[in-house]
Amino acid sequence: MELKTLLLEIKEGIATITINRPKAMNAINDRVMEEVGYVFSEGMDLSQLKGIIITGAGEKAFIAGADITEFTALDVKGGYDKSAFGHKVFDRIENCPVPVIAAINGYSLGGGNELAMACHIRICSDNARFGQPEVNLGLIPGFGGTQRMVQYLGKGRAMELLLTGDMIDAVKALEYGLVTHVTSSEELMPVATKLISKIASKGPKAVAGIIKTVNAYFDNTTNGFVKEMNFFGEAMGGDESKEGVAAFLEKRKPEFRK
Ligand code: CO8
Numbered sequence: 001m002e003l004k005t006l007l008l009e010i011k012e013g014i015a016t017i018t019i020n021r022p023k024a025m026n027a028i029n030d031r032v033m034e035e036v037g038y039v040f041s042e043g044m045d046l047s048q049l050k051g052i053i054i055t056g057a058g059e060k061a062f063i064a065g066a067d068i069t070e071f072t073a074l075d076v077k078g079g080y081d082k083s084a085f086g087h088k089v090f091d092r093i094e095n096c097p098v099p100v101i102a103a104i105n106g107y108s109l110g111g112g113n114e115l116a117m118a119c120h121i122r123i124c125s126d127n128a129r130f131g132q133p134e135v136n137l138g139l140i141p142g143f144g145g146t147q148r149m150v151q152y153l154g155k156g157r158a159m160e161l162l163l164t165g166d167m168i169d170a171v172k173a174l175e176y177g178l179v180t181h182v183t184s185s186e187e188l189m190p191v192a193t194k195l196i197s198k199i200a201s202k203g204p205k206a207v208a209g210i211i212k213t214v215n216a217y218f219d220n221t222t223n224g225f226v227k228e229m230n231f232f233g234e235a236m237g238g239d240e241s242k243e244g245v246a247a248f249l250e251k252r253k254p255e256f257r258k
Contacts, residue, residue: 019036027067029067040096065111
């Protein structure tokens with residue numbers, strides 16, 4: 001698939017996906033959603049990647065939401081289908097076996113903030129602003145925001161932000177646990193890269209196992225504790241733990257990636 005709305009750069013095993021519609025504040029239109037869905041399925045060879053960074057083009061916005069200009073054509077079925085497709089794509093991000101970091105460089109609103117919340121880690125620049133303003137349009141979030149916002153912020157804070165449509169700044173987002181680091185604009189990508197490089201020095205199977213088992217906590221069709229025991233057993237019998245344990249005992253750094 002030809003990428004028309006995303007920039008995809010892969011350098012030293014780190015993929016950077018830039019949502020590239022700066023004139024529309026990188027709003028997610030149908031094409032963006034299709035392309036994000038594509039890059040998280042056939043569009044990248046995940047087995048060759050250490051991690052993925054998602055960011056927005058320009059200096060003002062990460063993503064200012066779903067593209068509102070496409071809403072006028074939607075009825076009940078159209079709205080449901082658009083929402084369901086977004087869920088499918090964002091589930092792919094959430095369940096990606098390599099770490100996905102949202103590097104939030106400005107407005108992170110509506111569907112854009114929902115995309116950020118599907119990533120494993122969120123960091124932001126100090127000019128970032130976050131919100132779910134759908135209520136101002138007579139809507140509710142449709143790409144998982146009502147659920148993931150509660151997961152990160154707790155019910156009370158999530159309810160207030162969702163019901164008022166208010167935005168919070170980077171400092172508040174850090175206090176609320178929505179992001180884990182606030183940087184200057186210049187430092188945002190270097191910090192994201194550093195985080196991925198650090199994670200890439202660990203065993204990739206253990207990293208994938210942690211992503212799966214943490215996600216299991218939020219999946220009420222599965223028992224996360226059982227999943228953990230199973231993965232733990234597999235990890236203990238696997239080559240990575242042999243290397244990790246041997247390296248500790250031999251007082252050297254483990255080499256997980258050959
Ligand atoms: N969709 C389409 N265009 C947008 C969007 C958007 N979400 N956000 C900004 N733009 C466009 C503006 O229309 C403007 O275009 P133009 O230059 O052609 O007039 C351009 O980007 C620049 O924007 P502004 O001039 O408004 O810039 P400001 O700096 O004054 O304001 C804001 C920036 C605060 C980000 C403002 O643009 C804004 O409030 N945007 C809308 C934010 C919003 O409501 N987002 C939520 C959208 S709804 C949603 O995300 C639902 C997700 C679930 C969908 C489920 C499936 C149906």
